[in-house]
Amino acid sequence: MKAAQVIMETGNQAAALAVKYARVDVVPGYPITPQTSIMEAIAAMVERGELHARFIPVEGEHSAMAAAVAASAAGARVFTATSANGLLYMHEVLHMAAGGRLPVVMVNVNRGIFAPWTLWADHQDSFSQRDTGWMQFHCSSNQEVFNTILQAYRVAEQINIPIMVNYDGFAVSHCLMPLTLPPQEDIDRFLPPYEPEWRLDPAHPSSFSNVTNAPEYAPFRQMLSEDILAAIPLVKQAAREYQEITGMWDGDTIDTYRLEDAEVVAFAINSMAAELRLTIDTLRDQGIKAGLLRPRLVVPFPAEDIIAALPPNAQVMVLDRNYNFGHPGGILAAELKSALFGRRNDITVKNRVMGIGGLDLSHRFMAAEILAMMEDNA
Amino acid sequence: MATSIKNLPDNEQVLSGNGACGGCPATMALRMVGKALGPNAIMLLTPSCSVASMGMTPKLGYNWPCINVCFATAGSSASGITHALEIMQEKGRLKGELPTVFCWVGDGGTYDIGFQALSAAAERNDNMIFFCYNNEAYSNTGVQRSGATPRGSFTTTTPRGKRQPKKNMALLMLEHHIPYVATATVAYPGDLYDKVVKAKSIEGLKYIEILAPCYLGWQFDMPETVQMSRMAVRCGAWLLWEAENGKITFNNPTSAIISGKKAPEPVNDYLFKQGRFKRLLQGPDADERIAEIQGDIDREIAFMRERAKIVI
Amino acid sequence: MKSVTKAYRPISWPMKGAGGDTGSWRTHRPVINMETCSKCQICWVYCPEAVIDRYEMTIDYRYCKGCGVCALECPTGAISMQKEE
Numbered sequence: 001m002k003a004a005q006v007i008m009e010t011g012n013q014a015a016a017l018a019v020k021y022a023r024v025d026v027v028p029g030y031p032i033t034p035q036t037s038i039m040e041a042i043a044a045m046v047e048r049g050e051l052h053a054r055f056i057p058v059e060g061e062h063s064a065m066a067a068a069v070a071a072s073a074a075g076a077r078v079f080t081a082t083s084a085n086g087l088l089y090m091h092e093v094l095h096m097a098a099g100g101r102l103p104v105v106m107v108n109v110n111r112g113i114f115a116p117w118t119l120w121a122d123h124q125d126s127f128s129q130r131d132t133g134w135m136q137f138h139c140s141s142n143q144e145v146f147n148t149i150l151q152a153y154r155v156a157e158q159i160n161i162p163i164m165v166n167y168d169g170f171a172v173s174h175c176l177m178p179l180t181l182p183p184q185e186d187i188d189r190f191l192p193p194y195e196p197e198w199r200l201d202p203a204h205p206s207s208f209s210n211v212t213n214a215p216e217y218a219p220f221r222q223m224l225s226e227d228i229l230a231a232i233p234l235v236k237q238a239a240r241e242y243q244e245i246t247g248m249w250d251g252d253t254i255d256t257y258r259l260e261d262a263e264v265v266a267f268a269i270n271s272m273a274a275e276l277r278l279t280i281d282t283l284r285d286q287g288i289k290a291g292l293l294r295p296r297l298v299v300p301f302p303a304e305d306i307i308a309a310l311p312p313n314a315q316v317m318v319l320d321r322n323y324n325f326g327h328p329g330g331i332l333a334a335e336l337k338s339a340l341f342g343r344r345n346d347i348t349v350k351n352r353v354m355g356i357g358g359l360d361l362s363h364r365f366m367a368a369e370i371l372a373m374m375e376d377n378a
Numbered sequence: 379m380a381t382s383i384k385n386l387p388d389n390e391q392v393l394s395g396n397g398a399c400g401g402c403p404a405t406m407a408l409r410m411v412g413k414a415l416g417p418n419a420i421m422l423l424t425p426s427c428s429v430a431s432m433g434m435t436p437k438l439g440y441n442w443p444c445i446n447v448c449f450a451t452a453g454s455s456a457s458g459i460t461h462a463l464e465i466m467q468e469k470g471r472l473k474g475e476l477p478t479v480f481c482w483v484g485d486g487g488t489y490d491i492g493f494q495a496l497s498a499a500a501e502r503n504d505n506m507i508f509f510c511y512n513n514e515a516y517s518n519t520g521v522q523r524s525g526a527t528p529r530g531s532f533t534t535t536t537p538r539g540k541r542q543p544k545k546n547m548a549l550l551m552l553e554h555h556i557p558y559v560a561t562a563t564v565a566y567p568g569d570l571y572d573k574v575v576k577a578k579s580i581e582g583l584k585y586i587e588i589l590a591p592c593y594l595g596w597q598f599d600m601p602e603t604v605q606m607s608r609m610a611v612r613c614g615a616w617l618l619w620e621a622e623n624g625k626i627t628f629n630n631p632t633s634a635i636i637s638g639k640k641a642p643e644p645v646n647d648y649l650f651k652q653g654r655f656k657r658l659l660q661g662p663d664a665d666e667r668i669a670e671i672q673g674d675i676d677r678e679i680a681f682m683r684e685r686a687k688i689v690i
Numbered sequence: 691m692k693s694v695t696k697a698y699r700p701i702s703w704p705m706k707g708a709g710g711d712t713g714s715w716r717t718h719r720p721v722i723n724m725e726t727c728s729k730c731q732i733c734w735v736y737c738p739e740a741v742i743d744r745y746e747m748t749i750d751y752r753y754c755k756g757c758g759v760c761a762l763e764c765p766t767g768a769i770s771m772q773k774e775e
Contacts, residue, residue, distance in 0.1 A: 054465045066447060066450075074462035075462065075466060093448050096447070100699070159693070195692050204443070206701050210432060212435040223698050383731045392738075393706045394740050395708060395712045395739070397712075400715065400739075400756060401755075433708025434702075441704040567735045603736075
């Protein structure tokens with residue numbers, strides 16, 4: 001049996017390596033900071049023959065997603081990646097991928113959106129695509145990026161729903177961290193080849209995209225809504241089996257840290273949740289029973305798992321890196337409150353928006369914010 | 379000589395009883411395309427009349443696997459499919475002859491919203507046939523102006539007649555250095571058939587544009603689809619040509635016009651037959667406006683004649 | 691991976707009459723006079739609906755929309771458009 005290999009790599013390299021390990025067939029790509037180095041790495045792997053795939057250098061993100069969706073409909077396993085305005089430019093084609101039930105997997109390297117231009121991370125880009133019918137993972141480390149892309153293919157192809165794997169620009173995309181690469185045979189065992197039961201095939205001519213009357217249209221939209229929720233057990237199963245095969249675990253729908261007896265719970269996603277572990281330790285040292293709950297899966301929102309994990313009477317401090325325009329605060333808090341309403345009346349939810357446009361989120365800053373939120377009874 | 383009618387194959391990829399209007403030139407052209415391509419093909423469509431014609435779920439009026447894609451994406455979507463098929467064949471997951479990947483797109487999806495993706499697919503020279511069936515307007519939505527609408531034409535968004543000439547789209551495609559570009563129209567089915575057969579045998583991106591006179595948009599009588607198509611060619615408003623690896627040749631009867639053997643018919647008869655030019659032709663400046671349109675046609679003929687001489 | 695979901699896409703299959711029984715759209719029906727028909731197949735090639743049998747010279751009236759292109763293009767005038775009852 002081959003042993004795992006440990007290297008130092010950036011988050012974007014981890015994503016590109018996951019694409020190679022997933023034996024992806026087609027990768028349409030277009031550059032955008034901070035995603036670009038994924039496409040560069042994949043183009044190089046294809047050129048060198050390390051990845052037997054087609055790289056299509058398209059002329060924009062709208063076309064990148066269009067080519068990905070169409071290649072998927074032809075029966076290929078596909079990948080693409082983008083950030084910020086590139087993701088927004090894809091918007092209508094994201095809907096087509098979901099409505100077409102095509103298991104495209106895409107990385108979105110989170111970046112704040114125009115205007116004005118910013119290059120640095122926040123989560124407005126991915127949250128603005130929340131209602132496209134895509135599932136969304138949000139990752140906190142390079143290793144999790146690698147692991148999640150492989151798990152995403154498995155789940156997407158089981159339930160025919162596209163999946164977006166998100167992580168922060170620069171903090172993850174460009175930072176070197178240790179990366180464990182399992183043997184390819186192990187990944188092949190975890191992720192067998194894609195076997196679509198429908199594809200564009202002249203031997204069986206058909207179409208899924210004709211104009212459709214409401215009595216047929218409505219049930220298919222309902223089915224998409226139900227199937228996204230039905231993906232939750234598949235996400236858990238994928239995380240578990242991935243752990244059995246590779247020994248690695250990033251949580252399933254959620255990830256927790258010192259949560260069991262916590263009275264104050266930090267609730268956040270992406271790289272800030274990794275930093276928050278230091279915050280939790282600091283607060284614990286000060287005698288505050290603090291813990292962390294990080295949703296790894298954001299769409300579908302893992303409401304049941306969060307409800308089950310939150311300790312009694314906890315004060316939950318939601319640290320949002322996005323705005324919920326038209327409401328005070330952020331979208332993650334709104335999602336959480338909607339999940340808890342009528343189910344956990346013992347829980348208090350407080351919310352602050354921070355880290356917009358790449359504002360620094362040090363563990364000290366976030367500790368101070370949480371302490372201030374504890375004082376804030378407005 | 380173009381393939382004679384009696385030598386065209388029997389197969390029908392366009393099935394009877396589809397949703398197209400009576401006398402639809404797009405459906406008429408697609409039938410000929412189907413005869414040339416056969417069943418082993420994958421069809422991409424963007425929002426257009428042919429999507430309205432193809433039937434509603436769960437009925438499909440075309441005998442191919444079909445995919446409707448987002449309006450701007452015919453070129454890039456076809457790139458995705460063609461690369462997917464090729465890599466799946468390389469990896470041994472697809473056996474036999476690969477299907478022909480073709481886009482069937484209106485002039486809006488070609489000249490306007492789809493131009494970027496088409497241009498990029500052509501620049502990459504991805505393997506597909508891109509058909510533009512050109513009815514010179516957004517006909518499916520009730521006849522609005524497009525980049526293919528000729529000068530002087532009434533549409534619902536040019537109520538006093540369009541002021542600008544149309545693009546020469548086929549020539550723009552030729553300048554992408556793709557291996558095959560052709561124009562065709564429904565009155566000359568053998569010519570269209572031959573061009574599709576040729577395109578099918580060539581690797582890379584092939585662009586074929588088919589003039590499709592639409593009785594609703596152009597406002598002539600329903601049975602006159604083929605007549606309008608023929609008149610367009612005879613007056614030089616539509617030129618029949620093809621270019622293999624950049625070398626332009628003209629097809630009958632356009633070749634006689636280009637060589638000067640036969641003068642193009644005056645544009646007047648062509649214009650007067652169509653309601654879409656009626657407002658223009660009844661106005662006080664009618665002579666001037668007709669002269670403008672004739673000028674556009676004369677310029678295109680002169681330009682294409684000279685362009686064809688460049689064979690480097 | 692293999693899918694665990696079923697019947698999740700609105701699939702359409704090729705069939706005649708995808709637009710309904712389009713013959714009901716007709717106001718006039720083309721009728722071929724076999725005595726003057728030269729079997730040149732011009733009507734067949736221009737028919738947008740593929741409802742003319744090129745060998746038997748019969749018309750599938752279930753789907754013929756009655757556009758009249760065949761009658762206008764027929765070089766011998768063998769096709770007449772007759773008002774539907």
